Amino acid sequence: MFLESIIYLFIFLLGLCIGSFLNVVIYRTEEEKSFIKGRSFCPNCKHNLNWKDLFPVFSYLLLGGECRYCKAKISWQYPAVEISTAIIFLLISLQATSYKLQAILNLVFWFYIASVLIVIFVYDLKHYLIPDNVLFPAIVIAFIYKVFVNLSFSNWNLIENWKLGIGNSFSILNLLLAVIIASGFFFLIWFLSSGKWMGFGDVKLAILLGLMLGLPNILTALFLAFFFGAIIGIILMIFQGRNVKSEIPFGPFLVVGFFVVLFWGNSLVTWYIKLIQF
Template structure:
């Protein structure tokens, strides 16, 4: 029974992943994400339902549009299988329904943010504000057994510290270098993380995200493919650091404080 349930949860996640691909493509260009049929991103022709099945259609079509034969971005498959795996991991690790739903919704938003930022170097306000809203809402959920902050005042203080930490970096960089170093989308993203975990998470998330970003960009800097002024999507590294904090934050802080 557990195998069947796990399989169904994975498929459910993959189906949500298919919808996330719609959001990732349409949100940056301000197109409706609810109405309108799916279409090929290359030839813009409508996709038949049997060519729009999560994971299966991509593999069956060998990653190509049936009509124009052009390659479908691998991102579509990656998002679907990643969402399925995340849904499965949440289901296997938590028993409380409210916690499962909350973490699943939060994961969906963060996946959209990651891929939009990777492709477009922006984080839509609608996504950041959605994270902030559910981060505040979680303070009122009973039996919510996670590492999130569960006290509204601490949550609000965390949100303020998270936002100001990035805003201050942007301001100082602009004063010193006379150019924009980061976007306010990253500041709002950190505000959401502060609302979720409290101000204690902010130094950790900032430090780890900076290290991850440096590791990512260092080969391009050494090969001179990028320079210090090249645009880099920082949102994915903030979210990766947030995930590390969510999973190992208490343990890592206990090591530091020993």
């Protein structure tokens, strides 16, 4: 119990730090700079940040949400991404059934995919664009990983065992079908509406989500994405007077649908089946 608490605390802190790095990835993608090189600096006054400014969330709170040097307001995006990443990492690690080498490798893989999706969530929300430089490597890595899991022998097949059963090892055929159905669906919408209802970024994002969830989970994720999208769309129409034509990026809803299915998919399906039986 004590050891588990230490592990979860460590994963939470790791999530905060990775979240801080994801903010850098988002910023440098916006500026079209390499996110490997260079020190962190204030986006407003370009002053290099002190080590004291680099603690996720804590530095933000201590500085009262302002830059130490120029007093410019720091966007709440920074602590929000850090805390969200930490919570998602924690939820992912709660799914792991063991701490054997395979399970740890699996954990690292899912942390990576989650990080990519968090960046896409923020970037699409802010710029109505899904950055290829983040998405494409993830599609390639996810494909290689899934093929590896499928081809490997005996206990490596346990690599994807999760408490809730979502993300269990699917056959490559299942995953490819999920990819074709999900991205084919968005491609049709994109094609038929000449890109008005759905961007091409969603077609590409659906490839990654299909690969990660397989069938039938990807369908639940798509359903949830449209469900959340409709709710937010109606709220925006009522409170901000936006009309139906106003653009709302769809990527963030797909990402939320993905995480809900990943963490609560089985409970959702059980609940739904009970609902329609009565």
